Amino acid sequence: MIKLENKKILLIMPYFYNYEKDIKRKLEEAGAEVFLVDSNLHAHSLYNKLVMFYTKGLRDRLVFDYYEGVISKLTEDIDTVFVIKGQWMTDRVIERLRERFRAAIFKIYQWDSVSTFPDQTRLNPQFDEIYTFDPVDSEKYGWNYRPLFFKKEECQSSEDKRYDLIFLCSMHTRRMQILIKLKELAERYGKNLFGYIYVPKLQYIKEAVLKRNPLYKGAREALHFDSLPMEKTNDIYNHTRCFVDYTFPQQNGLSMRTIESVGHRCKLITNNRHILDTDFYCKENVYIYDPEDFSVPKEFIEEPYKEIPEEVYERYSLDGFLKDILGNDDLK
Known part of the structure; x- marks a missing residue:
């Protein structure tokens, strides 16, 4: 098991088949303090769903306000910002996270191919370390190849x-x-x-x-x-x-x-x-x-x-x- 004693990790990912709970638990077992954030904003309410899929201007504002709320509740310094997929994250959101957590290393993992989730070509370069489950995307873009996992x-x-x-x-x-x-x-x-x-x-x-x-x-x-x-x-x-x-x-x-x-x-x-x-x-x-x-x-x-x-x-x-x-x- 990895050792992450006293490390503070901001984990941003979609809530999906309890994977978020399993990842959080494993990181805590390794000694880390984990702050878990659901990136599936569209699943939070019918209003969110309508805004996220039909009005880009309102969507971007909703996303920014959501992450601003996350940041306002975190008084601790963060060592690692770990994002899985990062759907809906705008450039402005990432800039704000970097502004707030200046000492943190930013990492992202993609469990979709670029062909399925093309927005990652905009999103991924804004991170310090990029990981993908797709070997062809890894070779093409110079990202780290890392397959999925079992429990x-x-x-x-x-x-x-x-x-x-x-x-x-x-x-x-x-x-x-x-x-x-x-x-x-x-x-x-x-x-x-x-x-x-x-x-x-x-x-x-x-x-x-x-x-x-x-x-x-x-x-x-x-x-x-x-x-x-x-x-x-x-x-x-x-x-x-x-x-x-x-x-x-x-x-x-x-x-x-x-x-x-x-x-x-x-x-x-x-x-x-x-x-x-x-x-x-x-x-x-x-x-x-x-x-x-x-x-x-x-x-x-x-x-x-x-x-x-x-x-x-x-x-x-x-x-x-x-x-x-x-x-x-x-x-x-």
Whole structure:
């Protein structure tokens, strides 16, 4: 574990699947005092949502006033301002934070590609250290490459493997096509498949009922109107042989599902070829498929998982993530 004794960290990030609580707790366990700020202003009220998405002038004023309120409540000097994503942060907000916390080092981590969140090309250069989960963005812009993380306390891999294959995701036509092919493969091999696709009700009514989209019929058993709870998700992970992952062509970074396969010590079936460049890749654990011609050898599913070195495993944990980004702060 990193040592951040007596360090004061301003953590600004979106509240998302309790990741903010987990990161805050880990930093506090390392000895830091953490001031957590939610950057999802649009989620605070209906008024905020309307302002944030439809009126830029009012939005920028709302954002500035929000962070001014944060600053006014902080009487302590801050050692590190650590921002994850930084959506809605204006140049004026960053200038104000730097003015108030002159001695602090400013760090930012992006868990979206530039193609998905292009505003980061404006935002990131205003920070002292820039980290990204996207290896192509890292190479192109000279940013530090750091993949995502898993939470060790949720990874309790069991010898009882109820599922040979799982495919968990939110709705997209391409993902449904993969699921249908995966279902055919599982039936042919006699394997257990757990598929779960979250789809909003209105989208389902529009596509399945009104348009009678045949994909919805083929994947009907896996469609659900509610997201799978994290507790249930982790239980499924812990009893699974192989994760199946689909990455869109414009995404180069390793998905959270990919990193969670490392944490849960499961095999991975993915179309993201950037996994070949990782230190945890081995052909016994990872199979790369072609979305246009989906197939997976039966023996890959059946052969046992090959353990990876413990130091590699630890690097992809939340502890390893924070060590890579904040671990040198104890030297300051």
